[in-house]
Amino acid sequence: MTSGGDLEFRDLTLTRDGQRLLALSVTVAPGETLSIMGPSGSGKSTLLAMATGTISPEFDTSGRIILGGRDITALPPQDRQVGILFQDDVLFPHLSVRGNLAFGLHPSVKGRKARMAAVDEALAGVGLAGFADRDPATLSGGQRARVALMRVLLSQPKALLLDEPFSKLDAGLRDQIRNLVFDHARAAGLPVVLVTHDPEDAKAAGGRVITVGG
Amino acid sequence: MPALGGETLSLQPWRDLFAVPGILRSALLSLCTGLAATLISVILVILIVATFQGTRGFRRVERVLSPLLSVPHAAAAFGLAFLIAPSGWLSRLLSPWLTGWNAPPDLLIIHDTWGLTLIGGLVIKEVPFLLLMTIAALPQADASRTLAAAMTLGYGRVSGWCRTVLPRVYPQIRLPVYAVLAFSMSTVEVALILGPTTPATLAVRVTGWMRDPDLTLWFQAAAGAALQLALVLFAFLLWRFGETVIARLALMRIMAGHRGRSDWFPRAIALVSALAVSGAVFAGLVVLGIWSFAGFWRFPDALPQAFSLKTWMRSGDTLLSLVATGMGIAVASVVVALILVLYQLQQTTRLDGSPDRGQGMWLVYLPLILPQISFLLGLQILSVISGLDGTHFGVFVCHLMFVLPYVYLSLSDPWKALNPRLSTVAATLGSGPWRIFWRVRLPLMLTPILTAAAVGLAVSLGLYLPTLLIGAGRVTTLTTEAVALTAGGDRRLIGVYGLLQAILPFIGFGMALAVPRLVWRNRRAMEARQ
Structure with a gap:
């Protein structure tokens, strides 16, 4: 980054x-x-x-x-x-955890494989390996907060x-x-x-x- | 139907139906114009909401488009015809300086073979309807925060909205979308005024058979009505399939992370279409008004040489009796619908204020999503058997069926939004359920009730086919008479009928706005509610 x-x-x-x-x-x-x-x-x-x-x-x-x-x-x-984290995590309820992170992931990461790898790596980085296909609504508050953090960081903000x-x-x-x-x-x-x-x-x-x- | 000689079951009506010249083309026209009008309306509404949500312009768009909702389909269609016909206002404004026309050009714009004008006439009415439905669904989709989150992640307004808000809003507007689809495919009045004539759409032809003095055509009409129903169900399936495919493709695009940051093009379309839709309806009503007061009016003049009250005076008595009949039926059906809906809501609300799940309430919505012609034929036969055809009571019962779902739609959400603790407090202060209803809930519901009444009034006043078929030519309203004028082509008279038809529902909405302001002028918390 x-x-x-x-x-x-x-x-x-x-x-x-x-x-x-x-x-x-x-x-x-x-x-x-x-x-x-x-x-x-x-x-x-x-x-x-x-x-x-x-x-x-x-x-x-x-x-x-x-x-x-x-x-x-x-x-x-x-x-x-400029990236932002809100009081509520504002995860998109119609997308899976992977969908939410892919939504955020910067478009300069190209190719399905590379994008999926980046998402998996981000999840593993916050101790959520294997959570990619979960419905965000089934996560605990702390897990949701971590997904929201990774979503904003994957979008490569400057602040x-x-x-x-x-x-x-x-x-x-x-x-x-x-x-x-x-x-x-x-x-x-x-x-x-x-x-x-x-x-x-x-x-x-x-x-x-x-x-x-x- | 032994009286008509039909004593056995047979496929003869279907054979007769398919032997009618051009019937397949009629069916195809219904399918294609209906799908096209719905698709265009849905796309425009999505673009308009995505572009304007949360901006200063949004309230303005809402305020400009919402009154259009009360303009009956027939009046809007007449207005559009008066605008874009070869001798219409647009052509007059541009002639002869731009077009060089000194006489109306010989172009088939109204009643064009492909039904393009019909599609246009449907779009200008369905966009305001779907728009208001979408706006009502936005808060539940947490739209403003969701859009903000998408935009801070680098998404353009329109593409971000379509990826994050739309998937949550769409399920809530699905019912209205299917209602628009069914209506667009089976409309009779708009198709009579703007649609193709050689051949006409299926619903128009079936209506013709049902009105024919030769009663044996009823068998063929019944087969046609069933075909119409099958077409609409087929279109529903097609639409549902389209929804699934688009959702799949969209998910793939989301995974790929395309941002769509530059979205000036869709936003420009949104702005232009919002202006075009409101402009077409308003300008159409203005031209209707000008024609109704027009004296001698030569082609390419933009305005008549003289204005006169002649047309209004000439039809004064007829107008009075038509308005009285229409208003009588409308007020009666609205009052009964309000009583039924409020009673239902009160009975299904538990003491703690939480609403019961209304069981079987989907039945109420059936008249909205089924093609009118398909079940009106059955109702017409029932009304003949019961002797109610051609009576005011028969027409009232039929109107009630169409008014009820709209009143229920307008009241159930505000009712559920009532703070349940107000009822709890009232109950602990010793009030029984009905005292709570009269003293707490009903006053709090004043504004929604008046709005629901105005909506119901507009629906009833605008109903064409039910009035025509159950009224059997003996109960006539402004709407049936206005549409009947299409054939004659007396523009001044059409102007009078069309304008009056558009003004009546406005009065209802005006009162729905004014009365609560008057009643609650010393209640700040009630004002804030509006």
Whole structure:
């Protein structure tokens, strides 16, 4: 995987109905994790939607988002190479585990055999070898979280956003998945932005912490 | 049917049917126009929703297309005819400066042999219907988050939507899609107004035989109606097979990971078709309106030289009695349908508010997915035997059968969405089931009930074949009379009937919007519901 370069939020503002929700200017280096903390409704998840380009139309925004020297502010989501993990895993229920991972796997991996091998390798890497043909609905929460992580990494993003992805996991599992996600992101050399209201998440991330709202 | 001399079972009706000249061509026309209209409508709806879901434009598309739903098929078909006929409005607007025409060109556009105009007339009505059905299914498919997930993985909007949202939405709109398929293959009014005539589609010809003074043609008509049913079932099988094949191919493409990132082309088609569909219906209604007030109107003039109320005055009394009959039957069938559906919902809801699985409710939907002509023939014979043919009561019973499924469709989801804890609280405060019904559930359901009533009203007012066959020419409504005008070709009169036919259902939807606003003007939580 290629190391992508800095993710920069330059003079970002977020407004709804004329009310300023947040303003931010920060740069995240490859391999670094920035944690953004704040209560619900503070606009921190919307900030991530702004970065992925899936923000809902009722928000007004300004500022620029630069990834690896490229201004992605006006690009459609599919051209940004920004991956995201949500609070829920959003696995596609109509596809098998293999289908979900193949869906994510970057199109530059060509040929049926090579693609299947890449999927199997990814599954084995998170201890899910042999799960390829399972229905995602039959997996446990921790297994689903791992599939979701591999799906986003296989799409070869240049930055990774985390929208409270650990908050729905059991306490025992949370540490394990948290470490897994941060280890993989660091190994891939991705700039990571984590949004959370759990101080434990921010502590485990080990990087800078910015508090917004409230 | 001993009265008609048919005392034994025989294959004679079938022999007669297949001896009719051009019958196979009629059958083939029905099959092909129906499949084409459905396929085009489904593709356009998929492209429109995939392109606009979650954008600022989506509400606008929804708002523009939803009123089109209440325009009866016949009125929309007349409007389209008035737009694209050789002497229609489009040709007038472009002549003579662009086309050089000083007289209407001799082109077969309306009633074209291939049924292309018929397909167009069906598409402009089915796209709004399928679109609203799809929009209603989106929340259950978790559409916005799913689409966002696909797009952040590098997929274009349209290709991502088709790969992730469509597989979950489609099962929910399958019933409406099959209803569209059955209707498109067996429509009589749209085919009479726009469809081929030499030969006409199967349903049109069967209707002709059933209306023939020579009653022995009924045997042949019965065979034709059965053939129509077989054709529709065959089309269902074909469609189902197509679904399976496409799902297979799509899965292979998903595995290969093609992103389809550049999707300006399908998005352009979506935009153009949304504009074309709404434009065709609205402009069609405008032309109907202009014709109804037109004095002398020479070809290539874009507008008549003078406007007059003559046509309206001339037909005033007839119109009043037609509207009274139509509204009477519509209101009666809607009221009875509402009572039946609400009673059914109330009876199958348990005390904790959770709904029972409605057993056998699929029977209610049968009139939607079977070709009307196939079972109306039987009903017509039943009505003759019971002496109900040509009576208002007979027509009302038949309308009820078609209104009921739409009322049930519009009410059952909002009913199930009612917060069950409201009922629980009411019960613990000492209310019995019926007190909960009158004091809690019914008021909360005001908006859905009015919407269901408006939908039912529009359905009943637009029904052509059931009114024609059970009414037996003695019970007539705006719809049957308007379609009957096709043959005469008096554009001013068609304008009057078509416009009035389109306006009546609008009134119902207007009230469904206005009344809740008035009643709940001091209840913010109720406003938010709408």
